[in-house]
Structures are given as structure tokens and as C-alpha cells.
Amino acid sequence: MRRSQLFIKTKKQAPADETAKNAQLLIRAGYIHKEMAGVYSYLPLGKIVIEKISQIVREEMNKIGGLEVLMSTLQNKEIWEITGRWDDKKVDNWFKTKLANGTDVGVGLTHEEPLINAIKNFVSSYKDLPIYPYQIQTKFRNELRAKSGLMRGREFLMKDLYSFSRSQKEHDKFYNDIAPNAYFEVYRRLDLGDITYKTFASGGYFSKFSLEFQTLSEVGEDTIYLDKTKRLAVNKEVYSDEVLNDLGLSKDGLEEVKAVEVGNIFPLGSGYSDALGLYFTDEHGQRQSVIMGCYGIGVSRLAGLLAEHFADERGLVWPVSVAPYAVYLACLEDKPEVKKLSDSVYSELTSAGISVLYDDRDERPGEKFADADLLGMPLRLIVSEKSIAGGGLELKSRTKDDTQIVPADSVKQLIVDRLSGLV
């Protein structure tokens, strides 16, 4: 991508109406645009980040048998009334609206009911189960108070997977396997693996506990009690002697820390499926309940957390796995020799499959350096008379201060090596 064709402009100053670091940086760098409190649009670079996170989540869900769907945003009131969740007294953060003819409709905030209703047409035998449909979709929740930029919006991108199992045992196996096999794999690929912990939290209507995935962060909304050696935590909301006892944790080994909930999984039992009439017939011709679970990952929240967590005083720092472009290539001077080398390196890297944001603008060097830092691509390549005199191009890592001059003919290989080292 040529920077001259990318319509965004960076800003020196943070917007006055944001205090959250993630929102300030992402807006300054032109990744997102704020529409209103808790509602953000994704501009080209932000869209790529969101897509890259989504793709990682998608790959990991597919590996464990997930099947991607896309449910509707508009919700039919009738099926929500069956489970009682249309009632504002029970679910208080619905966005509700009306059709032209006056019919009430909801704007989707989760999707158990409609998904059960949809698959009911196809599930009737034990041979039809288990199934694990999921989607990556925008959720709408009418929060009383949006805050912290992308971390808590009224509209946010979320992956929600739902498991439909034939027995508690079958359910338990999937439920217990999904954390190590899929969730932690996602967080590892986002470079958050080391600071993300399985956390016991309140279970809602159908079970004693749910599991949350909490990433340590000073800006987190949750307080958890963490046993680092066991890599296990308890959310403050269920923290008690009894719970610690249940989980085999001792108060002495726990530290109180702030964390961001980047995922959660709930056992649902058969409450929703029974209510909506989703059953299957077993091998013996008996009607059986379908045991459900739901499994969320906040995709846009993760984007905000990554921005917040890895940034330094000069700007964003993206992990290689989600960076919009691997390389920020800046042509420093409007001189034929410099331009020619920049252009040729740009096309060489691009055709080798390395994504490059090529700063070909007629701007001063200082501005390009500042932008390279602010935008946060993992590697920076500079072409200038100075670099050419030194023997080629200047390569620098976003997170390190040292630079090295590399000959033009070995740039591609060196970048490939550097990137694989960073992954």
C-alpha cells in the first residue's frame, strides 16, 4: 500500500474526548473514527487489524470443529419471549426498535435463541450432534456507560461459538478442551499468552462457575485473584473461602491484580434448548435434551487491548500477527536514485508476499519517522542518500533502537528472517 493513496492523516495531539490510551492512539494514528460514545468505525488500517484478529480466531475455532455462520442482527421478539429474555427486567441492555408496521424487533446482543431456533430444523437424531456453530459478528448492547475506548463499547465485534452436545459428558469434554486447545492458542498467537489466565467467575443461571480468560492489564475493569504458579485465577465477583476451597486454591498464593476479560465460556445446560423445543432422539428412540455451552471472544476489545498493552511513548506497537503491514518503508528524499531504489524494494517485497506500507509522500524525514513509530508496524526500512552511501537500506525494528544497513539484494531475505523470528 502506498501511503500517498491511504487517505488517513496522523495527528500530533490526542483527541480531547478520549482518555483511554487505546482510543487516543488509534484515533491519532487514523486506525479508527469515533462516531459517538462507545461506537467506533474502523478505517483501513484498523479494519486490517480487526480482520487479522478475526482470522486467527476463525482458524482456531475451525480446528476444534467450529462451523462459521452469520446470524441476523435484527431479532424476532417472539423467540426471546419464550426464554423470558425479551423482558427489560431480565435483560436490561437491549436495543429495541420497531418495524414500520409497529412490530417490536431487537438488535442482537447474543444469539442463543435464534441459533437454537435455526438449527432446530436440522437436529433431530443423535446422529446430528454434536455441532459447534460460531460467528464473528457485531453485537449491540445498550450499556449505561461506555468507556475505555474499544475496550467497552455499545457496539463491538465478538466471536460467539455455541456447543450442542448429546450428554453432559460430551459437553464437559468439549468445554474442558476448548480452553487449552483453542482459546490459549488464540492468545498465544496475539502475544498475550503469558499474561492471560483462566479465571473462575460467576456462572449465571445454569451453573456454579463460568470461565473467563483474563489478560493482566492496569486498565482492566476486573479484579482477579491470581495464582501464577497454577496459572489460575478467581474473579473478585465470586471470591470467597468456599470457592477457593472448591478450586483447591490457597489465599496465601494469591495476588490481587487488574485484568481485562478477553474471553469467556459458559455452560448453559439444557435450559435454553429445552425452552425452545430443541431435542434429539437417542439410539434407543428416547427423546433427550441438548446440552449447550457458549464461548465468546471479544475481537474488537482485543484490538483495543493490543493497542493499549504494547504501545510505548512514541505510538502503537503491533505484534507481527496482527500488524496491518509487516514493514513501514520510507523513501526519505525526492531524488531519482533514492526513489528508484525505494520503488524497486517496494515491488520486490510486495511480490514476495511481504506486506509493506510504503511512505512515498513528499514529506519531511522527521514526519515519516514519527509516523512510522506512531503507526506501529514491526519493521521500518529507510531509503535515503545516506543509507545508499552506507551500502543500501536502513532496517530497524519498532521495539529496538539499533539500526542496521542492509544491501538492497539481501533486504528481502533479511526481512523474512526477522519476521519469522518475531512471530
Add this chain to the structure above:
RNA sequence: CGGGGAUUGGCGCAGUUGGCUAGCGCGCCGCGUUUGGGACGCGGAGGUCGGAGGUUCGAGUCCUCUAUCCCCGACCA
């Protein structure tokens, strides 16, 4: 939803006890000089002060209502 703060060109801000054509920085347009860490000079464009109502000879400055944004709390992925 309770408490606190804020709202003035695209962005960040100043604007005294109400007083004359509402300023500054960034950004933008033009010309010139510059070119390794967000350059400089000269010349421009752009706001009616969140909105409505009121007090006053006169309101960005005072009063009332209202909208929006941020923070703390409660609630929530």
C-alpha cells in the same frame, strides 16, 4: 442511573469585572527557501462560540432548560 467535569474553525486550546471587526498553535491552500526525528518565511481560506429560551443598550462571558462527551460509582463481554 447517581456524582463530578467539559463543549469556542478539521484537531488542540485561550478569551479578564458582560463592551468595539472572537484570538493562538497544529492542520489546509498558494509562492519561495529547506530536507535523517512532526522545518521556516510571506500570503490566504475557514468559526457566530453545542442547541433553545431569557436578562441587558450590549452575551462566547450572566440565568433557565436541553443535547452531547469524558471521568468516578453502580451495572455489564
